[in-house]
Amino acid sequence: MKFVIAVIIFSVVILIHELGHFLLAKKNHIEVLEFSLGMGPRIISTVKGGTRYSVKLFPLGGSCAMAGEDAEDDSPGTFNSAPVWGRIAVVAAGPVFNFLLAFVLSVIIVGCMGYDPATVLEVTQNSAAEKAGLKKGDVITEYQGYHIDLGKDLYVYSYLNELKEGDTIRLKVKRDGKEQEISYKPDVNVRYLLGFNRSDVNSMTVESLIKGMPLEEAGLEAGDVITKINGVEVPDGNAYEKYIEEHPLSKKPVTITYERNGLEYEAEITPREYRTPVSGFGYNTYSEKTSGFNVLKYGAVEVKYMIRTTILSLKELVTGHLGMKDLSGPVGIADAIGDTYEQSKSEGTLMIWMNLLNMAVLLSANLGVMNLLPLPALDGGRLVFLVAEAIRRKPVNRQVEGMIHFAGLMLLMALMVIVMYNDILKIF
Template identity: 75%
Template sequence: MWKKKPISGLKAGGRLKIILAIIIFSAIVLFHELGHFLLAKKNGIVVTEFSLGMGPRLVSTVKGGTRYSLKLLPLGGSCAMLGEDMEDDRPGTFNAASVWGRIAVVAAGPVFNFILAFVLSVIMVSLAGYDPAEVLDVKTESSAEKAGLQTGDVITEYEGYTIDLSRDLYLYTYFNPAQEDKTVHMTVDRDGQEINLAFKPDVSVRYLLGFNRSDASSMEVESLIQGMPLEEAGLQAGDVITSINGVKVADGDEYQAYIDEHPLSDEPVQITYERNGLEYDATITPREYRTPDLGFSYNAGYQKTTGMAVLKYSAYEVKYLIRSTIMSLKELITGHLGIKDLSGPVGVVDAIGTTYEQSKKEGTLAVWVNMIYMAIFLSANLGVMNLLPIPALDGGRLIFLVIEAVRKKPVNRQVEGMVHFAGLMLLMLLMVVVMYNDLLKIF
């Protein structure tokens, strides 16, 4: 159980997780803001302050008309430009620059995030390699085998979706599971030859009672699957199943032995369960559960590469992360994912800490590779999120600038300022909700 402790009471491991997260966050934000800074200078815009962090200044210095600051809260940063949010067209102000110059300044932040992600990917691919979508096994007599799929084939396209890495295939099939009656179209590379395949998935049929156990060795019902037989029979979380058709199932091993010897079917079975020290019986009919089966397995490991291939697969790495972010956003918009699935700074710190702890068991190289991967993921993610056409974000500012470029005159500055302010307030509210969800998940 979590207990309140002062920061000074944190274990060394806990402090290290936070330090790692701060370093990774700071590097990503710094590079993002550096993009804005360099392009602002290039276009003759005065940068009044370049800061890392938020809140009160800890230290700062002024050089060349720009104040460089390190602030108290190590999350975020800013590149404040003269006249950025005002109707000010004096020389050196943001609005005095050409519209295309301002577009370059605003777009530079996300672009620099993608550049950072690529540079880090080169390091990671050099150390760990890449994960080709190579077919490792094809089930005998499966539809995939009959269609001509062979072990060693490398999948390059699945349902029109380009596959560069095995994670591309995993990502696509995760959001778009195979359907029983829908033909799957694939393209594979076989010894340099491109081969097109088409087949319908096989179907795995199981009969289920519809419950989840607290662990594999227990027969305690942790949760019930909605609309499945046990829920309809009135069982509740916390009930303990003690026998099936009169055969005792004292633990998970006995339950599995019974299922192996007497596979569930559409025939009714009698379940005995215990609740508050009393035993109850229920006669239920297991429910058929059909699972489409593609009939093959594919590689999930990494293999080394050298030379120009490192650059190619580094680009694929960034491409994959950008696509995964966009696909996740699409699922969020369509309602397949919810606010509870989002993570903010607190959730990311926890993820970095968890990854670090797991990587330690595998050695120093694994720690470096996984920390670099987290930085690549966050940098690419930040780049995509900042390009969303949401007020207050770089993408929202770009929308107004593109409109200005098309109309040959700017949108009313006051209206634009109000829109960005409203967007900022909504983003802050979302941040609070996401942070609250992160804390609930952790504690």
């Protein structure tokens, strides 16, 4: 069932993308040779009005094959025979239709569930935030210079702009219909850490060690099992959490007992101080009902959020904050859609539909943005050549353009293989 749902969502998103190319090609009198969903051999095919409509074996893509699209042929009815601005419209239509699909689905979601305003729900008593004048009920409209429309905007920008000690939080909030600015240096939360991650919340098995932290320096390794702290047994995660709550870690050394390959070892370590700035306020992450024009407004805002998040993720990838392991291809996305379906079943039919529609919005907006990247073989790469042609008033050498797009396609295919391999490793 999970696979079927993933295929349906993929197919709809890709079908709408290719439909954009198809409709604008017809509008500009360009002959469409084949309009297909999927890749590989045809399993269903029919010819109508000079166009072959096909469904292919592998539901991992689609195409709108136009006459003369990848050749120097400019005879009537071919892609190159259309005016340059018409060709630009044809190429841009795929991503634009993805954004339109995302908008329509977002309007449905907002109409049913509402939206999540960035409303302050609580302000920590005697905190720097309270002293600066922040109040419960304030609606945050700007954070650190970034415009905020939704609670999830605030989450994303807080995550991407991690506070450091000494930083100043700069907010704009709306209160009683008026906007005002609030700024303050956040309080600092001081904790003492051992420096390890557990394989499970209920387990005391070391999954990984934080480089340069006490346990790593003491020689512990992934797979070791911590059994005691200062002689007190911690058989599971609950016992560990209870011990830390009753005996907060400090600068005082502690004795860690751990097992490795059936043998017991001890290490005396000094917990490391970890200072974290805290904002001093909590904000809304739940949806509030809305109606009328606001449904359209916040439908557009949701699409804006998805597009902006995709662009920010690409920026993180380029700057090295994200790596290849963080990318997902069709296999990983299908798995995520399946997980969303399974996790939503306990919440009822409405939430299943809403969460799956939300995945479709994310996928559609993501596909639109990715296709507009100015890379060879993508719609964005083709647009670069077409815009250059419009400016120069003559086409770029078609043979050179074709070679560049072919090279880009090969690189994209290689990237897809790597990403799919990573997806399979993550799942299995």
